[in-house]
Amino acid sequence: MRAVVTLLRGKRDTAIARGMTDQPNDHARHNEKMRRMKVARDRMQARRTLERGLLIVHTGNGKGKSSSAFGMAIRSIGWGMRVAILQFVKGTWETGERNFFADHPSDLVSFESMGEGFTWDTQDRARDIAAARRGWDRAKELILDPEIDFVILDELNIVLADDTLPSAEALAFLKDRPLTKHICITGRGARPELTEIADLVTEFGEVKHPFNAGFNAQKGVEY
Amino acid sequence: MRAVVTLLRGKRDTAIARGMTDQPNDHARHNEKMRRMKVARDRMQARRTLERGLLIVHTGNGKGKSSSAFGMAIRSIGWGMRVAILQFVKGTWETGERNFFADHPSDLVSFESMGEGFTWDTQDRARDIAAARRGWDRAKELILDPEIDFVILDELNIVLADDTLPSAEALAFLKDRPLTKHICITGRGARPELTEIADLVTEFGEVKHPFNAGFNAQKGVEY
Numbered sequence: 001m002r003a004v005v006t007l008l009r010g011k012r013d014t015a016i017a018r019g020m021t022d023q024p025n026d027h028a029r030h031n032e033k034m035r036r037m038k039v040a041r042d043r044m045q046a047r048r049t050l051e052r053g054l055l056i057v058h059t060g061n062g063k064g065k066s067s068s069a070f071g072m073a074i075r076s077i078g079w080g081m082r083v084a085i086l087q088f089v090k091g092t093w094e095t096g097e098r099n100f101f102a103d104h105p106s107d108l109v110s111f112e113s114m115g116e117g118f119t120w121d122t123q124d125r126a127r128d129i130a131a132a133r134r135g136w137d138r139a140k141e142l143i144l145d146p147e148i149d150f151v152i153l154d155e156l157n158i159v160l161a162d163d164t165l166p167s168a169e170a171l172a173f174l175k176d177r178p179l180t181k182h183i184c185i186t187g188r189g190a191r192p193e194l195t196e197i198a199d200l201v202t203e204f205g206e207v208k209h210p211f212n213a214g215f216n217a218q219k220g221v222e223y
Numbered sequence: 224m225r226a227v228v229t230l231l232r233g234k235r236d237t238a239i240a241r242g243m244t245d246q247p248n249d250h251a252r253h254n255e256k257m258r259r260m261k262v263a264r265d266r267m268q269a270r271r272t273l274e275r276g277l278l279i280v281h282t283g284n285g286k287g288k289s290s291s292a293f294g295m296a297i298r299s300i301g302w303g304m305r306v307a308i309l310q311f312v313k314g315t316w317e318t319g320e321r322n323f324f325a326d327h328p329s330d331l332v333s334f335e336s337m338g339e340g341f342t343w344d345t346q347d348r349a350r351d352i353a354a355a356r357r358g359w360d361r362a363k364e365l366i367l368d369p370e371i372d373f374v375i376l377d378e379l380n381i382v383l384a385d386d387t388l389p390s391a392e393a394l395a396f397l398k399d400r401p402l403t404k405h406i407c408i409t410g411r412g413a414r415p416e417l418t419e420i421a422d423l424v425t426e427f428g429e430v431k432h433p434f435n436a437g438f439n440a441q442k443g444v445e446y
Contacts, residue, residue: 027348034346051439058287062425067294068287074297075290075319076443078326083443096298103301104327123257125250150443182444199438201430202285208424215422216274220299220306220373221405 053181054199059157059190062204069152069184070097077108081149084142087113088135089155095223114138132165143177150182157187167191276404277422282380282413285427292375292407293320300331304372307365310336311358312378318446337361355388366400373405380410390414
């Protein structure tokens with residue numbers, strides 16, 4: 001199965017012959033090309049042998065950073081892994097993801113919100129700092145809990161970006177993290193020191209956004 | 224709630240004063256700044272009044288395109304919306320997402336795989352074309368079904384990129400889609416004609432990937 005999965009990131013778009021017709025000769029050429037690609041891919045995959053918990057970062061201004069983490073959560077639950085989701089900034093309002101996990105309780109997942117809404121709404125920095133501290137103390141417990149296989153720290157980047165949570169302290173802890181579980185950190189403006197120590201970093205780039213066309217935030221998509 | 228949600232994409236990182244200390248004066252300045260930002264944001268939000276089904280595209284070489292769509296699925300289910308997930312390329316192997324939806328059956332979600340694995344594995348273009356056609360026929364049914372609120376066409380971009388599925392036909396249908404539901408299309412190499420008609424496009428950029436450091440694809444993260 002692994003070889004197949006790896007192909008997800010192959011250079012398929014450029015590799016496949018364009019302008020192919022439905023003629024049998026074209027098909028034969030295509031099939032032979034695919035056979036050669038598979039041999040090459042299998043060889044590459046055979047060199048990949050490492051397996052350990054990954055530090056994953058989702059950042060950038062585009063949409064999808066948190067929802068992608070939730071998607072990994074359900075994938076992991078599907079494999080029987082235990083997942084803990086901790087939300088740092090969202091906290092006071094109703095979201096689809098919170099409803100979902102409330103409606104689908106499972107021994108395999110925990111869902112907690114430590115934030116008190118965005119700082120625009122609270123306008124109280126002392127309270128933001130206290131909430132971030134409570135969140136981080138909880139995050140450390142989850143990361144050190146040997147029963148948990150995947151820890152999602154949603155929007156942690158936001159509270160690290162402006163040192164609402166002291167970033168040096170958090171980064172030192174993450175650098176020495178146990179390597180037995182995956183950790184995914186989301187939020188725009190990831191610190192370079194974090195992406196430096198991460199194993200997997202995706203930058204979510206905004207190409208087109210419905211807000212700019214006058215659309216409201218919509219259920220299921222934005223929250 | 225809407226005003227709060229909108230803030231997710233505000234220019235928080237650049238707006239927040241850096242180098243702030245824990246002194247009361249700094250806090251007061253910060254809080255006043257946040258108050259002014261909230262007024263500006265609320266005003267901007269008041270101008271956003273449109274609401275309709277969105278055509279969403281997740282593309283790029285980075286990780287997270289499909290998992291982000293699954294994350295939107297659980298958000299939508301959390302709001303009681305009906306979701307249909309159709310996978311075009313993945314099909315023959317076990318995935319966490321498939322296991323999850325099999326283990327958590329719900330009236331609100333359907334999960335179908337139309338693919339027969341990647342073309343590297345089948346090495347049979349005629350079979351790929353037939354599978355893509357069956358998938359597209361099913362996709363049209365789901366999009367036209369008035370009971371369904373959100374349709375996810377996972378990896379559709381892949382079969383459009385090389386016309387395994389005739390792209391002109393699919394794009395014409397999507398252009399005239401019913402505007403009563405969201406549609407999310409994933410996969411690298413999205414056609415420009417598709418991003419042109421889409422409402423929300425995110426480019427998933429690969430900044431750092433564990434494959435490049437010799438790691439295998441891992442459960443929960445990659446599949």
